[in-house]
Amino acid sequence: xxxxxxxxxxSVIQLAxxxxxxxxxxxxxxxxxxxxxxxxxxxxxxxxxxGLLYYLVTLLMIKLGNEYPDQTLVSYMPELWGSFxxxxxxxxxxxxxxxxxxxxxxxxxxxxxxxxxxxxPPEVLALGLLTVCVYCALQDWGTLLRIQQFIFFVATPxxxxxxxxxxFNFNPENLLPFLPKKDIxxxxxxxxxxxxxxxxxxxxxxxxxxTYHCQVSIAKALGGAFGCMTVxxxxxxxxxxGVLTVNGVTSxxxxxxxxxSSVELPGTFLERLETYLVVFWIPVVFDTLAIFLWIPxxxxxxxxxxxxxRPWVLLFAPLIYFAGNILDSLKALDTADKVVTWLGLGFSLxxxxxxxxxxxxxxxxxxxxxx
Amino acid sequence: xxxxxxLLSCSLFSLCLLISGCWDRIEMEERxxxxxxxxxxxxxxxxxxxxxxVTRTETFVQPHGGxxxxxxxxxxxxxxxxxxxxxxxKKDGDKKSYVISNTGQSFLxxxxxxxxxxxxDLWWEHLQTIIISEAVLKETGLKPIFDWFLRDxxxxxxxxxxxxxxxxxxxxxxxxxxxxxxGIFFAGIMQNHRKDMHLAGMRTDLGWASQALDNDADIFxxxxxxxxxxxxxxxxxxxxxxxxxxxxxxxxxxxxxFINATEKSAxxxxxxxxxxxxxxxxxxxxxxxxxxxxxxxxxxxxxxxISLIGNMGEMQEPxxxxxxxxxxxxxxxxxxxxxxxxxxxxxxxxxxxxxxVDPFHLNAKLEAYETEAWEKLKDKWDExxxxxxxxxxxxxxxxxxxxxx
Numbered sequence: 001x002x003x004x005x006x007x008x009x010x011s012v013i014q015l016a017x018x019x020x021x022x023x024x025x026x027x028x029x030x031x032x033x034x035x036x037x038x039x040x041x042x043x044x045x046x047x048x049x050x051g052l053l054y055y056l057v058t059l060l061m062i063k064l065g066n067e068y069p070d071q072t073l074v075s076y077m078p079e080l081w082g083s084f085x086x087x088x089x090x091x092x093x094x095x096x097x098x099x100x101x102x103x104x105x106x107x108x109x110x111x112x113x114x115x116x117x118x119x120x121p122p123e124v125l126a127l128g129l130l131t132v133c134v135y136c137a138l139q140d141w142g143t144l145l146r147i148q149q150f151i152f153f154v155a156t157p158x159x160x161x162x163x164x165x166x167x168f169n170f171n172p173e174n175l176l177p178f179l180p181k182k183d184i185x186x187x188x189x190x191x192x193x194x195x196x197x198x199x200x201x202x203x204x205x206x207x208x209x210x211t212y213h214c215q216v217s218i219a220k221a222l223g224g225a226f227g228c229m230t231v232x233x234x235x236x237x238x239x240x241x242g243v244l245t246v247n248g249v250t251s252x253x254x255x256x257x258x259x260x261s262s263v264e265l266p267g268t269f270l271e272r273l274e275t276y277l278v279v280f281w282i283p284v285v286f287d288t289l290a291i292f293l294w295i296p297x298x299x300x301x302x303x304x305x306x307x308x309x310r311p312w313v314l315l316f317a318p319l320i321y322f323a324g325n326i327l328d329s330l331k332a333l334d335t336a337d338k339v340v341t342w343l344g345l346g347f348s349l350x351x352x353x354x355x356x357x358x359x360x361x362x363x364x365x366x367x368x369x370x371x
Numbered sequence: 372x373x374x375x376x377x378l379l380s381c382s383l384f385s386l387c388l389l390i391s392g393c394w395d396r397i398e399m400e401e402r403x404x405x406x407x408x409x410x411x412x413x414x415x416x417x418x419x420x421x422x423x424x425v426t427r428t429e430t431f432v433q434p435h436g437g438x439x440x441x442x443x444x445x446x447x448x449x450x451x452x453x454x455x456x457x458x459x460x461k462k463d464g465d466k467k468s469y470v471i472s473n474t475g476q477s478f479l480x481x482x483x484x485x486x487x488x489x490x491x492d493l494w495w496e497h498l499q500t501i502i503i504s505e506a507v508l509k510e511t512g513l514k515p516i517f518d519w520f521l522r523d524x525x526x527x528x529x530x531x532x533x534x535x536x537x538x539x540x541x542x543x544x545x546x547x548x549x550x551x552x553x554g555i556f557f558a559g560i561m562q563n564h565r566k567d568m569h570l571a572g573m574r575t576d577l578g579w580a581s582q583a584l585d586n587d588a589d590i591f592x593x594x595x596x597x598x599x600x601x602x603x604x605x606x607x608x609x610x611x612x613x614x615x616x617x618x619x620x621x622x623x624x625x626x627x628x629f630i631n632a633t634e635k636s637a638x639x640x641x642x643x644x645x646x647x648x649x650x651x652x653x654x655x656x657x658x659x660x661x662x663x664x665x666x667x668x669x670x671x672x673x674x675x676x677i678s679l680i681g682n683m684g685e686m687q688e689p690x691x692x693x694x695x696x697x698x699x700x701x702x703x704x705x706x707x708x709x710x711x712x713x714x715x716x717x718x719x720x721x722x723x724x725x726x727x728v729d730p731f732h733l734n735a736k737l738e739a740y741e742t743e744a745w746e747k748l749k750d751k752w753d754e755x756x757x758x759x760x761x762x763x764x765x766x767x768x769x770x771x772x773x774x775x776x
Contacts, residue, residue, distance in 0.1 A: 119395035176739030
């Protein structure tokens with residue numbers, strides 16, 4: 001039973017909700033085009049396999065966490081890798097989140113300006129969004145946890161419900177062929193590209209010590225979170241392709257928005273349904289950004305042995321803002337996206353398994369000594 | 372003042388921030404709503420003696436491109452009561468819409484330059500109709516015309532697009548008998564496609580055209596004609612990819628709707644089997660249609676299975692001759708109606724093959740259901756398409772004979 005008095009702790013189920021809420025974010029609108037361009041008709045399978053792959057990485061993270069139940073990666077990575085390499089891993093982890101905020105903020109502000117505030121300079125919009133995220137990230141974990149849960153149960157379902165309206169123009173034949181042989185070679189690259197959809201699950205490494213371990217298995221709870229994410233992403237992809245066709249999705253910058261804008265409900269006062277979708281997308285993105293800002297600030301706080309994470313949040317905010325402005329051109333944003341993807345894949349598929357192997361190897365050594 | 376009261380006052384005061392609205396808002400009456408856009412050739416519709424003057428006044432100095440298109444916009448007049456005291460201005464003000472035009476090549480550039488003819492910002496979110504003249508389509512494809520309409524975020528996907536054999540501007544100036552502005556009136560006509568088998572209203576708007584362009588598929592747009600103050604949507608303009616190839620007649624549209632299962636409430640007529648000169652009409656309520664590709668010995672063919680359920684809608688037969696209570700007669704009618712639907716579908720199929728246009732997306736169906744075979748066929752599909760047979764099977768069930776015999 002979770003101790004409800006303690007504001008800095010959470011249950012396993014809450015960890016699963018936070019993970020799902022963090023991972024489901026900007027990609028719902030700005031990530032589909034790139035993924036379908038890469039995967040074609042097989043994108044649906046790539047997402048399912050990608051979900052399994054990144055869940056496997058999550059299981060490795062849980063294994064690592066179980067070995068150091070009361071520590072975050074800030075304390076155990078130097079133990080495992082040594083001081084120099086351990087610090088690299090910690091900086092890698094923090095940088096990954098910071099770069100992601102910059103790229104997400106740039107992509108999101110472009111979409112919001114395009115669909116809602118055409119006369120507002122994107123920089124002003126980014127400043128507003130970042131200010132709210134900074135304010136949220138300045139809070140302690142208890143506040144953040146409640147915000148995450150609130151958004152997960154309020155904004156995300158409304159977003160999903162609105163999205164379902166586009167089923168009016170859904171044509172199942174657009175999804176065929178289900179398993180075209182010509183697209184099979186694209187499966188692996190799309191799975192790797194799919195990291196952009198699932199990214200954010202790395203927070204588990206940091207949040208593990210904040211979790212009460214009760215009767216519910218953490219692996220099962222996070223399995224549920226990944227199931228939820230996979231269903232959400234799959235729904236977006238299937239709806240986008242079903243409404244627009246694969247070629248239509250690849251020709252459209254924001255396929256989900258286009259799919260929504262193709263819906264008209266005659267006789268109702270509701271028009272421009274895609275605008276409502278943006279309204280509910282903003283909080284979904286906001287909670288992701290807030291936690292992405294909170295995590296590196298906490299990492300740096302522990303690393304530099306500060307008692308408070310807030311100075312780091314305030315330090316990162318202008319850096320992120322200026323990085324976002326630098327990434328404003330299409331080419332810069334594309335390059336930054338690639339860098340973030342490779343950094344993320346390197347961390348998930350390289351650092352995590354290697355850390356676990358290192359741990360097992362060290363443990364084996366210990367057991368040998370005991371014998 | 373207690374702390375709670377102070378907090379409450381501050382909270383209430385802060386609500387003012389929410390009701391102040393966006394900083395960049397524009398009130399509705401400060402915008403001019405574009406309801407319809409007409410696209411003609413630049414020199415179309417101008418009388419020889421007024422042409423150069425009008426063109427010079429309307430247009431602008433273009434550093435690039437040529438004077439290719441004449442873009443006309445129908446704008447909603449939000450103050451139909453006029454404003455002036457003299458009779459003429461009152462008469463002009465009574466109009467619910469007015470039309471302005473410009474010539475150029477870039478549609479974006481023309482629309483911005485049109486602000487020189489209007490006193491308010493043009494707002495495209497309520498654009499209902501785009502009308503393109505046939506003369507333009509003989510000069511250029513649809514892609515360069517649609518490009519701006521598809522890129523701009525103010526456009527809706529469900530904007531109705533028409534092709535007119537005449538000029539587009541007179542259609543924008545046309546005052547519909549209902550009193551509605553033309554753009555809304557024309558778009559409203561297309562809403563009736565569910566009940567009118569001659570209206571190609573399904574999958575023929577801007578969004579579907581965009582999807583067809585993305586998939587390299589053929590496009591079909593309804594034909595809108597104005598003759599002596601009579602406006603009618605009749606026929607469909609067919610495009611091979613985005614190139615105009617000709618018009619389809621009403622019967623071909625009817626057959627196409629049967630094949631594509633886009634009919635909702637069709638009317639099928641036959642000559643009365645027992646009474647020469649009489650006519651029987653079947654009204655469709657429900658249908659189940661399946662068009663499927665097959666490959667046998669390397670040959671492609673399609674099967675079309677249609678099952679229609681409906682009522683007898685009309686029987687022009689002599690007095691006291693109604694036989695709808697006779698099951699044998701009903702069966703006879705069902706068979707005849709099925710034959711008629713089959714003829715209609717085959718007529719549409721052959722017409723499309725003759726015109727080398729495909730409104731049935733047969734290539735997409737082959738790719739979807741016979742993927743491996745499609746990989747071998749796709750390079751020679753253009754040659755194969757005109758020879759692909761259709762095997763039609765129609766089953767009609769008459770469930771009722773109407774309220775009165």
